[in-house]
Structures are given as structure tokens and as C-alpha cells.
Amino acid sequence: MKILVVDDERLNLKVAEAYLKNMSGEFEVILCQNPLEVEKLVVENDIDIVLLDIIMPIMNGTEVIEQLRKNHYLNDVQIIILTALSDAETFKVCFDKGADDFLKKPIDVNELQARLKAAIKTRNNAKILKKMYQRLKEQNLELKELNKVIKEAQFYMIQKEKLASIGELAAGVAHEINNPLGYVGSNIETMNNFAEKIKQVVDVYRKSFAGLEQLETQNKEGQAYFTNVHDAERKFKFNFVMDELNSIMKDSGEGIERISKIVQTLKNFARTGAENETAYSNLNSTVEEALLIVKNEAKYTIDIETHLEEVPEMECNSGQLGQVILNILVNAIQAIKAQNRSDRGHITIMTGSAENSVFLKILDDGPGIPEEVLGKIFDPFFTTKDVGQGTGLGLSISHDIIVNKHNGMITAGNNPDGGAWFYITIPLKKEGTDCL
Template sequence: METAAEGIIVYDESGCIETFNRSACELFGREYVVGVQIQDLFEEQSATHDALFPNCMLTSEDDHPLEVSPEDGMCRAHPIELSARRNGGSSFCAEVAISRCVRNGLVLFTMLVRDLSQRKILESRLNQARKMESVGNLAAGIAHEINTPIQFIGDNLLFLQNAFTDLEALFDAYDSFLQTETSSDTVASNLQQIRQRIESADIPFLKEELPTAIQQSIDGIERVAGIVRAMKEFSSPTADCKALVDLNRSIRNAIKVSQNHYQDVAEIETYLDATLNDVHCNAIQINQCILNLLANACEALQHDDLVHLGKITVRTERTEETARVMVNDNGPGIPESILDRIFEPFFTTKEVGQGMGQGLAFVYSVIVDQHGGQIRVSPTPAGGTSVCLELPLSAPSL
């Protein structure tokens, strides 16, 4: 015990610590804690007591499933994360695995403790790298999407500028006509000049094309403004916390900002439930989840012999207690042999350097771990893949 890398603590059913190895002393910054209550080493939270004192009557369907050995009555709780206290008041994230046994009628708990501080720092850096990768891809796509309307707005403005130059000469001819004497020779000369200017300006053509150019420019400006608004809502810092979120609006924004990634690969159809109420969630995280699912669907539909556009269907649905988001594609589907590995961090079927393997792992972490929801991936009857996210309509108590 004294040479073990993990902290090892043994305590009784009242919480009184009986043994405390050297690694545990270093983790908690204490020299001697025998006789101290185990609860004093952890932050007070709603689930802390149940985690520290696992009950063998729990089943695999409970919050803290146990593995029970019928031979000796020992039961082991699955490792969980708790906020632990160091001596001096600072806290750290600890992974604890607790086993419960009975010896001579005395209930004892053995805890293995591991400091996750460095792992959390690495995870944070990895998440930041993933976010930067997503931001880079989005920025490139949005720049492309904005560039197209900006180009035809510029072309229309150049056309309007040239048209105004011709019209300006015509206006000058009108002014000259109004300011000259009304002798027959002068009038005839000015009228001839006006006719030449009208012919040079091609007035019938301008009457037909000017309204179109102006309307196209207005549509282009609205398109750019829509993309900018969607991106602003999509990545608003004020949304980086749990609040009531319009899922349908988030999906529309995600489709708009990712248009460059799918427009040459797939058509997207949406069937959004108008009765779906606002959902209590983290808007930025959910937006990123939807983006990841759309990106995966697009990648599944990309292949060298692409002749017809693929199809991606996004649906929302309200049940009594949950909101569902379903993303289906008609691609080749996920091989059954890897179906149970797709949520593993760093697992990817892409070539080296083409993917981090964090997309679905991030989705799972957000939906299941942080929002208390569920995620299911399954093949569709017509071929392809169906991903279903379920989020509680109300704030879950995790």
C-alpha cells in the first residue's frame, strides 16, 4: 500500500478513516488523517455521500452501478469523478474507485484515488485545439459563402456605376436643352444630341436591367447579413452556459453556417417540430454537436464517383420528457464491426492527418455526460446512418 502510485484509503461505514497510504497523503497534502471523516476530504455535493458509501443493493440501472461478488459479498463501484479538497482549501478533480466488503461483521470501504488535474488540463487543451480546428473550417466556409454574394454585389455596383456615367451624359444634354434659346435650329440640334445620348445609354436595356441589379444586390446583402447573424448567434459568448435554447433555430443556424461544406455534396431537408419547446442546455455545445453530425454526414457522402447529390435529413421531435434531434444520411453507413467504438476518443476511420477522432466523442460527452441525455447511432432501412440525440426538456439534476 505504501508504494502504490494511487492513493489508498480504508474507512468504516461511519466514514472514519482507518488507513491512509503515502500517495494519499501527497494527493491531499496531509501528513496524518487516521480518525478523520472521509467526507472532510471531498466537496459537499448532492451525490457525494452516495458515492462514498456505495450500497450493494444498487443495480446496474442505478446512478452508481456496482459489481457484486457473491462469493465474499464484496462489491465494487465503477470509478467516478469527485471534487476533492487539499489541505489549505484548494480543490482538485479526483477519480475514485470504491469497494465495499464485510469482515467479521464490520463494513469497510476501500478507496483508490487518482488526481486528474493534469488529465483535465490536457483535455482542456485538446478541446481548445478541436475548437480552433472547427473555427478554422467554419471561417473558411463562411468566407467562401460570403465571397459569392459579395462578388455579384460588386459586379452589380460596377454596372450601376457605368450606367450612371451614361445617364449623366444624358442628364447634361437635358440641362443644355433647357438652358438654350428656343430657336428651331438650336432645338433641333439639342434634340439630336439627346437622341444620341439615349441611344448611347441604351435606355430600354437600363430600364430592364437596373431593377434586377438593384434587387440582386439587396438579396446579396441580406444573404451576407443572414450568414453573419447566424454565426453571431451560433458562437455568442453569452450562450456559453446552460439556458433555455430554441433547438430549431440552432439547427437552422448550423445549416446556414456550414452551407459551404455540404452544398456540393448533399441536399439537406429539415422537418422541425413547431411544438418543440425551448430546451435547457448549453447553446454553444449543442451547436457544435449539430455541426459535428452534419460534418460526419457530409463526409460519409463524399466519394470520387459522386454523380448525384446525397441526402441529409434533420428532424426534431418532442416527447413528454425529451427533445429529439435526428440526423440521417443515405451514405454507405457505419460498419457493424466498429459501431461500438465510434464514441471512443481518437478513434477515426480517416487517413492519418485527416481527423482527430474527437467529433463523436465530443458529442457523447456533451449529450450524455453534461446534459444527462442519450445518443443512439443505427443503420437506416434504406442504407446510411441515423443519429438520434435526446435531451431532457427540463434541467437535469446531475
């Protein structure tokens, strides 16, 4: 317990010091003759109790009390006034200023001991209360942080439900598109067959027509009919139409086949099976399906180059892996577009395999990832996009899919020449299963 004795008389200080040291060896006594130094000594030495004389030159005791109480960090310091005065007005002023107790001069040892005992108890209680208050503040901050985490988790679950609902809707829409698409594809195939038959019949007509024309060369009335037919063929570009008919039907069939493939890809990505539902699938096929979806987003500003090595099939949820690849590609495309550059951007996708795993690497020549946030990009809700332009869940979900659901690894960094890279490895088999 640290006690500061303040008195302008050195003799009084020495007497008080002797009393205090005789009472307890645990008291650390500090003496002060200059009242102007009191606040500094209290702060520097973390004083617990101040024994303060009232009548002093330069600055009296009531002024010292007022100065100490203005510093709210010193509110718990116990101030006991020492005075030979006995008028009630002096006591009232001292207690109004913030004194805690008083002791009359000359000092009575028993009275001093009793006053100090009460002051020590009050000071210790104040320290306990301060610690409890500090702990409550810390617990309150912890609760706020926990509440924030709970709210974020709740938001994550809502977003997850929304994504699942959107996936179901997308699958339903794809199914609805597939039905008329099937009719159109079938009809085009039939039309193609019909067109071929029409062409064959027309060929027979034209050969027969040529023969008849030779027979009727001397008949002017018959010749007029042949002339009308030739004029009609030229007017309606009949030869061109017949030549282009097969090409048009072929292009239409290929267009329908492409639409059908896109719809099937959307259905695969929107599939809402169980999260642990897996099947053997090829990584390259999943990459190609993802490219089919993002192709339109990138075609006017970005070139996408692929180096897909032959890789073995792996046990995985191809829909989830497709979501990861889409997230990374869409982020790269958006980052490159945000640069508003005059030249075309570039994205490179590479796949390959090691002894027991396959890997995927995606590189871009965009702005890269700021070094200060590189370690946070897989955290839930972290995003560098403006408010309303992203939830910050894409890469977090991707990390969960690769690391937790496929026992793989996903890392990211910046290329030496600019742009970002993402590297993913996935084991060929999940725990508890045999590899093909």
C-alpha cells in the same frame, strides 16, 4: 507436491515410492521406467521434483536433464540425481547440465528427507517468484494502459484548448468583419435611397425634356440637341439601367444581410462562454444556423432535406448543440463524398417534440457505419479516417455535450436501405430548473 521418480529398475522405483509415501501423505508420486517419456510426464502432470537415476539404457540421466532444461517452462522444476557413482566428474557434468542436487544410492531415508525439504522450499519460492513476476507483468500492462489513457486525456485537453482558442479567434474575426460590414450595409441602404431620388429627378427631367422637344420641333438647331440626348440614352442603355437599378440595389442589400447572418451564426457557434451557461433556445433555429455553415460544403453533391416540426424552446447551450449538429452533418457529407458516386447524395433532418423533450434525427444515404465499430464511435480518439484526417474527438465531444451537459441521449445506427442515422433527445429543462 508432485514427485516423478525415474529409474530403469522397477524395484528401485517401488522402494523410492515407499519411502516417499511414508514421509508425507501430501506427496503425489509418479513412477517412470522409460527416460524418453520424462519430459511428457513432467509437462502433463505439472511435476515439482524429479528424482532421476543417472545410469539408464536408451537415454542416460544427463541427457534427460539437458532435454528438460531446453524447455524454459521447466526451468523451475527441481532435479535431484540418484547415483551410486562418486566421481566428481559425473557430478560436475550433471550440475553443468542443470541438476539441482544429488542423492547417493542406496538411498538413506534421512538424507532423502533433507534433500526433499530443500527442494520443496526452492520450488515453492520459485512459484512465489513466478506469481510475483506475472503480477508485475500485469501491473506493467495496467500502467502502460493507464499511461496511454493519461496521454490521450492530455491530448484531449490540448485539443480542447486549441478548439477554444480557434473559437476565440473566429469570434474575433467575425467581429472584425462585422464592423466594415455594417458600414457597407449602411452605405448600400443610403445608395438605394439616393438611387430612388435620382430616378425621381430623372423622371422629371425626361417629362420636361419631352415637353421642350415638342415646342422645338421647327428649330433645327434645337432639334440636334434632342437627337444627341436620345442617341446617348440608346448608347448607354439608359432605360435598361434605370429598370435594373432597383433590382441591383435590392440584391446587394439581400447579399449583405446574408453575409451578416453568416457572420452572426459563426459568432454564436464560436461563443466561448462557460460550459454550463444556458439560455432558452429553439432547436430548429440551431439546425438552420448549422445548415447555413455547411450549405456550401454540400451544395454541389448532396441534397439536404428538412422536416422541422414546431418545437418548444428548451434550456440549453445552443452553441454546443450547434457543434453537435455540425459534427454529424460534416461526417455525413464527408462519408458521402468519399464514395465518389455519380448520383447526388441525400441527407434528411427531422425535429419534433414529445411530452418533456425535443428530438433530432439525421439520416443519410452514405456508406453507413461498419457494424464492428458501431459500438465504438462515441469513444474518445476513435476514428475510421486516415491518419492526419481526424482526431477522433468529434463524436466523443458530441456524446459528452448531449449526455453529460444536457442530460440527453444520442444513439446511432444504420438504415435498412443503406446509410447511417443519428437520433438525439434532449429534455426541455435541465435538472433543478423549471420548464417554460
